Amino acid sequence: MRKIHLTILILIICNISFGQIKQIIVDADTKEKIPFVNIWVENYDVGTISNEDGQFVLPKMDGTKIIVFSATGYTTKKMVYGLIKNLIELTPQIIELNEVVVSNSKKRNKKR
Structure with a gap:
């Protein structure tokens, strides 16, 4: 009886541990890991x-x-949960920003 309980406990623990997916996200070009996705x-x-x-x-x-x-x-990448593999690759997106010009304009106070 004790062996049956131990076997059931081991099976439950195994089921819980395999009930999650643990994957890694990398850059598609450099293969470096991407943090905080x-x-x-x-x-x-x-x-x-x-x-x-x-x-x-x-x-x-x-x-x-x-x-x-x-x-x-x-x-942004969308995937079906059942098709997620060990490695997920995200493609870099190049964004070109408009130029910003900062100038110093001198304001002169006229004395009366």
Whole structure:
């Protein structure tokens, strides 16, 4: 009887540990890890942020949910939960900003 309880406990622990996905987000060009990427489930209040090593953990959920990955300087990527692999690549997005000119104008006060 004791062996059955121990076996059931081990199976429950294994199921819980495999009930999450743990992946790494990298730059598609340089293959460097991207820290602090926003990750959320589209149309749900479930989300997380990748750590400084680009790793994140999401709880197990329905395979048809859409997961969104967003980071500054990268294009936003959407993936179906069931199709997420070990490595997720985000493509860098080049943004050209308009030129800003700062000048010093001297204002002279006229004495009366």
